[in-house]
Amino acid sequence: MASVAQDPAARDPGGSRGSAQGRRALPGWRELGARLLALREGSIIVIALVTAIYFSVNTSTFLTGDNFKTLLPYFAPFAILAAGEVFVMILGEIDLSIAGLYLFAPILFYKMNTSVGMSLVPAVIVALLVCMVVGAINGVFVSVVGVNSFVATLGMLFTLEGLSLIISKGTPVATPGGQPPLGTFGKVFGGGTYSELIWAVAIVVILQVVLTFSRWGLYTVAIGSNKLGAAEAGVRVNVVMIRNYMLCSLTAGLVGVFEAVRSATVQPNPAGPNEILFLAVAAAVIGGTLLTGGSGTVVGALIGALFLGVLKDGLILQGVQANYLLFYTGLAVIVAMTANVFVGRARRGTITRG
Amino acid sequence: MAETADAPSAVPPASAPDDVLRVEHMAKRFGPVTALRDVNLHLRKGEVLGLLGDNGAGKSTLIKIISGFQRQDSGQMFLRGKPYEPKSVDDARAKGVDTVYQDLALIDELSVFHNLFLRRERVLRPLPLLNNREMKREARRALDEIGIHIPRIDVAVARLSGGQRQAIAVARTVNSAADILLLDEPLAAMGAKEGAQILDLVARLKAEGRVSIIMILHNYVQVFQACDRVSMIQDGAIALDKPTSETSVEELTEIVVNEYRRARQAAAQPPA
Numbered sequence: 349m350a351s352v353a354q355d356p357a358a359r360d361p362g363g364s365r366g367s368a369q370g371r372r373a374l375p376g377w378r379e380l381g382a383r384l385l386a387l388r389e390g391s392i393i394v395i396a397l398v399t400a401i402y403f404s405v406n407t408s409t410f411l412t413g414d415n416f417k418t419l420l421p422y423f424a425p426f427a428i429l430a431a432g433e434v435f436v437m438i439l440g441e442i443d444l445s446i447a448g449l450y451l452f453a454p455i456l457f458y459k460m461n462t463s464v465g466m467s468l469v470p471a472v473i474v475a476l477l478v479c480m481v482v483g484a485i486n487g488v489f490v491s492v493v494g495v496n497s498f499v500a501t502l503g504m505l506f507t508l509e510g511l512s513l514i515i516s517k518g519t520p521v522a523t524p525g526g527q528p529p530l531g532t533f534g535k536v537f538g539g540g541t542y543s544e545l546i547w548a549v550a551i552v553v554i555l556q557v558v559l560t561f562s563r564w565g566l567y568t569v570a571i572g573s574n575k576l577g578a579a580e581a582g583v584r585v586n587v588v589m590i591r592n593y594m595l596c597s598l599t600a601g602l603v604g605v606f607e608a609v610r611s612a613t614v615q616p617n618p619a620g621p622n623e624i625l626f627l628a629v630a631a632a633v634i635g636g637t638l639l640t641g642g643s644g645t646v647v648g649a650l651i652g653a654l655f656l657g658v659l660k661d662g663l664i665l666q667g668v669q670a671n672y673l674l675f676y677t678g679l680a681v682i683v684a685m686t687a688n689v690f691v692g693r694a695r696r697g698t699i700t701r702g
Numbered sequence: 703m704a705e706t707a708d709a710p711s712a713v714p715p716a717s718a719p720d721d722v723l724r725v726e727h728m729a730k731r732f733g734p735v736t737a738l739r740d741v742n743l744h745l746r747k748g749e750v751l752g753l754l755g756d757n758g759a760g761k762s763t764l765i766k767i768i769s770g771f772q773r774q775d776s777g778q779m780f781l782r783g784k785p786y787e788p789k790s791v792d793d794a795r796a797k798g799v800d801t802v803y804q805d806l807a808l809i810d811e812l813s814v815f816h817n818l819f820l821r822r823e824r825v826l827r828p829l830p831l832l833n834n835r836e837m838k839r840e841a842r843r844a845l846d847e848i849g850i851h852i853p854r855i856d857v858a859v860a861r862l863s864g865g866q867r868q869a870i871a872v873a874r875t876v877n878s879a880a881d882i883l884l885l886d887e888p889l890a891a892m893g894a895k896e897g898a899q900i901l902d903l904v905a906r907l908k909a910e911g912r913v914s915i916i917m918i919l920h921n922y923v924q925v926f927q928a929c930d931r932v933s934m935i936q937d938g939a940i941a942l943d944k945p946t947s948e949t950s951v952e953e954l955t956e957i958v959v960n961e962y963r964r965a966r967q968a969a970a971q972p973p974a
């Protein structure tokens with residue numbers, strides 16, 4: 349049989365150095381642009397950069413260290429939430445219950461610490477384990493029972509929010525370990541200035557590696573792309589799905605604890621978490637993860653969250669009225685998504701779907 | 703549904719001393735649909751068995767039961783003389799049974815080489831990370847060896863043509879360590895040349911004598927070209943089981959046409 353000679357040019361669509369050099373005036377930039385757009389995260393990187401540059405030019409305070417600290421809580425928690433959600437979205441499912449876990453985990457943590465008398469770290473661990481059990485329940489309902497994930501996790505969302513209100517009796521309480529002066533626990537679990545940023549970067553890096561370079565990630569994509577085919581090939585679909593829901597719940601619970609420590613208060617009010625849920629999903633989608641499954645990126649979700657954070661921060665710096673904030677955010681999400689669609693089409697070349 | 707009395711007399715359990723696989727009294731229903739009523743089948747070591755039957759006859763269902771993907775309602779299987787009850791696709795594969803499904807079971811979003819190694823990934827020890835480099839190298843070698851021309855193995859299979867996709871699915875199964883291969887219409891999307899190539903591959907595998915193959919085909923010319931023996935499923939049971947040398951396109955066609963006439967007559971008669 350005629351074996352295929354490995355043509356190095358064919359393996360490197362970004363442009364092989366030798367042939368391209370003569371023709372291009374600015375090969376570096378062109379190539380960079382092409383490479384960038386070839387990435388799934390390409391369009392959101394460009395959009396986030398443009399937004400950041402816009403605010404740097406138009407405000408005197410955007411590019412300052414202080415503002416960076418202001419910016420952190422606008423995106424780090426969303427990045428962590430979105431990272432977990434990406435693993436569920438690639439399956440072609442959704443997890444709405446993350447808002448419930450975000451609310452529930454710190455309440456559980458508080459109860460474990462005050463009522464049960466556990467010390468801080470074991471109390472957090474127990475709270476997070478319970479979150480993972482909730483995730484497993486979500487996963488079983490979606491994969492084994494076959495309930496639609498939107499409905500199943502919406503039910504879980506309401507259940508958890510209701511449970512949170514019942515347990516807390518609707519009263520805010522002081523977060524254990526979150527009161528000044530912060531100890532090591534408080535500084536590590538969300539209270540330190542860079543705590544959430546460090547967690548976010550670490551979690552995103554680890555989960556991106558898992559997604560791209562592990563069997564778990566491969567099977568996640570496989571299930572989202574062709575569930576029946578993956579099962580026929582021998583992938584244990586239910587196991588992977590349950591595992592991904594557990595991961596998603598874990599990240600949600602973790603962020604819940606971080607935010608409770610950072611704000612020093614366990615707030616049993618579902619309004620905030622619900623908005624956070626939608627921002628996290630938006631960050632994932634803007635970052636290049638398909639709601640229909642089969643494709644996604646954790647790094648993209650981080651950049652998506654960064655974009656939303658930069659936007660909010662920049663608009664506030666520009667003195668945009670609070671009432672306009674949500675309006676502009678909405679418009680920006682639509683613009684970013686539209687750009688995604690066009691860039692995605694260009695990237696796939698002739699292949700168009702839907 | 704035809705009365706049992708009207709059904710053609712099914713072939714009783716047959717066997718040979720060198721059987722690697724035996725299927726006895728296999729039955730499977732999907733709600734009101736009886737896919738398999740009482741199927742008896744055997745596969746001898748090193749042979750290529752053609753599994754024939756009309757659309758909806760239950761061929762794929764039988765394959766999926768043998769491959770460990772579905773569970774039968776009743777009936778037994780024996781692998782190399784021992785009871786065979788695959789608990790999963792992985793389990794069947796571990797016992798040496800690997801399958802090309804009719805729907806190919808390819809993952810569009812994954813690259814050619816990831817598809818080739820799905821569930822048999824090479825990992826970097828001690829870290830459980832994918833050894834893509836090795837998988838690419840092995841995939842290239844395996845495809846070349848089989849004689850399948852795929853220009854690039856790092857593109858998503860979504861970008862391949864129907865025939866190329868089918869070739870990847872066949873390559874995945876042939877490249878496994880299995881010695882019983884189940885091929886559900888492996889030539890359906892292939893051009894004449896590619897189809898011939900796969901049949902050549904089957905002939906070569908047969909000559910090596912290591913594997914035994916059950917292959918579903920609709921094209922009788924290909925059946926006579928590639929198979930040692932044919933089993934035809936009709937009405938949920940095996941209606942014919944003969945070496946290809948003892949049957950003919952005419953006989954096979956005759957059985958199908960008779961079945962069609964019988965069904966028409968049954969439909970024309972008023973219910974008793």
Ligand SMILES: Nc1ncnc2c1ncn2[C@@H]1O[C@H](COP(=O)(O)OP(=O)(O)OP(=O)(O)O)[C@@H](O)[C@H]1O
Nearest residue numbers: 732735737755756757758759760761762763764804
């Ligand atoms: N998962 C399922 N659920 C319900 N019915 C099914 C299922 N799988 C198969 N069937 C039914 O069982 C019967 C046999 O189907 P099967 O796929 O085995 O046929 P086949 O012989 O492979 O046909 P073809 O030549 O068209 O591939 C059909 O009537 C089909 O509708």
Ligand SMILES: [Mg+2]
Nearest residue numbers: 761762763804
């Ligand atoms: Mg079939």
